[in-house]
Amino acid sequence: MMTNTEKNWRFIFLVYSILKAAAVEVMIPISTPDIGNEDAFHTANILDYIIDLEPFGVKAKDVKSIRFDVKACENTFLILSGSNDQTQPMYEVIISGYDNSYAIIRRRNDDSLTSNSQHWIRFVELLDEQRQSCSSYKSYWLSWETGHLKLGGGAILNTDVIVDGTDTNPLEVNKIFIFSGWGDAAEWTIYVNLDSRFSGFYSGCDIQDVRANMDVLYSTSWSKANCAVVCGRIDICLGFNYDSTTTSTNRCEILGAISPVSANFPQTHQANWMFYSKCYDDKGMCIGCFF
Numbered sequence: 144m145m146t147n148t149e150k151n152w153r154f155i156f157l158v159y160s161i162l163k164a165a166a167v168e169v170m171i172p173i174s175t176p177d178i179g180n181e182d183a184f185h186t187a188n189i190l191d192y193i194i195d196l197e198p199f200g201v202k203a204k205d206v207k208s209i210r211f212d213v214k215a216c217e218n219t220f221l222i223l224s225g226s227n228d229q230t231q232p233m234y235e236v237i238i239s240g241y242d243n244s245y246a247i248i249r250r251r252n253d254d255s256l257t258s259n260s261q262h263w264i265r266f267v268e269l270l271d272e273q274r275q276s277c278s279s280y281k282s283y284w285l286s287w288e289t290g291h292l293k294l295g296g297g298a299i300l301n302t303d304v305i306v307d308g309t310d311t312n313p314l315e316v317n318k319i320f321i322f323s324g325w326g327d328a329a330e331w332t333i334y335v336n337l338d339s340r341f342s343g344f345y346s347g348c349d350i351q352d353v354r355a356n357m358d359v360l361y362s363t364s365w366s367k368a369n370c371a372v373v374c375g376r377i378d379i380c381l382g383f384n385y386d387s388t389t390t391s392t393n394r395c396e397i398l399g400a401i402s403p404v405s406a407n408f409p410q411t412h413q414a415n416w417m418f419y420s421k422c423y424d425d426k427g428m429c430i431g432c433f434f
Contacts, residue, residue, distance in 0.1 A: 167337040167378055168403040169430060171199045175219075175331065178324040183222060183235040184261050187254040190229050193222065193322035200335040200428055204317040208286035208300055211321075215329035216277040217243035222320040223287055230254050232314050234264075236285060236294055239275040240325075244268060246306040248292050250314075264292065265308030272296075273305055280332065287316050334403055337423050337430075338378065345371055345382065345419040348432035354384050354416040355431060356409040357398040367419075370395040374421065381430050382420040406430055 178192045186192065201209060203223070213219050217239045224233035230253055237247040247266040273296055275281055284300050286293045290313025296303040323329035360380060361373075367385050374380040379399040386394035400408070408431070410418060420431030 167381070169200070169335045169337060170403045170405050171333040171335055172405075172407065173199065173321065173331045173333060175321055175323040175329045177326060177328045178322055181322075181324050182220060182237075183233060183251045184249070184256070187256055188229055189222070190224075190227060190320060193220075193320045195227075196319045196321060196333060199333060200337070200423065201319055201333060202424070203319045204315075206336070207288045208284060209319060210282075210284045210298060210300070210334040212280040212282050212332040213238065213275070213329055214278070214280045214331075215239075215275050215323055216327050217275050218325040218327040219275065219323050219329045219331075220321065221285060222318075222322075223292075223314070223316045224318045224320070225315045226317060234287070234292060234310075234314060234316075236292070238283065238294065239269060239273075243274045246273070246294055248294070248306055248308045250310060264310055265306055267306045269305070280330070289313055340423040341375060341378075342422050342424055342428075343375065344422040345374075346422050346429040346432055347417055347419055348429065350410075350418070352412055352414050352416060353410050353418050354413040355382065355398055355418040355420075356411060357381065357400050359396045360399045361397040363395055364393050365395040366393060367395070370397065371419070373397060380421070382418060384416055384418050386416050388415040404430070 173194060175194055181189060181192055183189050219238045221236045222233050225231055232250060232252050235249050235251065240247060245266050246269055248264040250262045250264055252260040282296065282298050284295050286300060290310040291307065293307035294305045296305055321331060370383045370385055374383050374397055380397055381400060381404065382398050384396040384398060418431055420429040422429040
C-alpha cells in the first residue's frame, strides 16, 4: 500500500507528463505617450524618446516575430535595430500613419537624416478594417525573417498580411522598440513567450502575507523546497503559494493558468502566506513582480 508521500509524487509525475510541453505566454501592458512630431526619419536620437521592449521580456535576437494588441487613434510605431547605437541602421514600421491611412516599412541607414540615408521599403493604403481605433484594441503581428518584413492583422502569424517588403541587405535584429506620436498616445499589450526560459530562481517580490489568486494545479502539505522543484518541472506553473503558519501544515499550492496570462494577476492579503513567482532569464524577470 502506497504512503501519502508516494501518492503525491505519483500524481505530480502524471501532471508533469501532461503539462510539461504546454506553452507559457504572458500579456504585458505598456502605455506609450504622445512624443510629438518625432520618428526615425525626423529625429536623429529617436531611441532616447521611445520604449525598449527587452526589459519586458522581449528578446528580439532569439525570435523572428512579435504579437501585440494596440489601442490608438493612429500613429503607432515599432523600431527594429541591432543595438542601442543610433548611428547604425534600423527599420521603422508605422502601423497606421498619415491620417490613419497607410502602413509603412522603411529603413534608416544612419542618423544623418539625409534622403540618401532613408529608404522606403514598402507602403500600402489600409483597408477600413485595418485602420486603428481610438476606442478598441486591434491585434497585429510583425515578423522579420532574413530581411523579409511583414506586418499582419490578427493573432495568427503569416495570416491577414497588411504590408510586407524585402530588404536586400538585411539587418540583424537584436532590439525592438515601440512608441506613439504625432498627436497620439497608445495602449499596448505585448505577448511574451516564456517557453524554456525558467532561470531556476523564484522571487517573493519583497511582499509578505500575500496569496496569489490563480488556478491551483495541485495543493498538498510539502516543504518549500518540494514546492519549488515540482513547479520548476511544470511549464505552465507560474509560481506557488506557501503557508508556513506551523511546521505541521506547510500548505503548498502549485499555481498555473491557461495562456495567455496577464502579468497583473490578482493577489490578496493573507497572514502567513507568501507567493513565490517563477523568474525567467534572470532573477529580475519575475511574473508576479511584473518583471
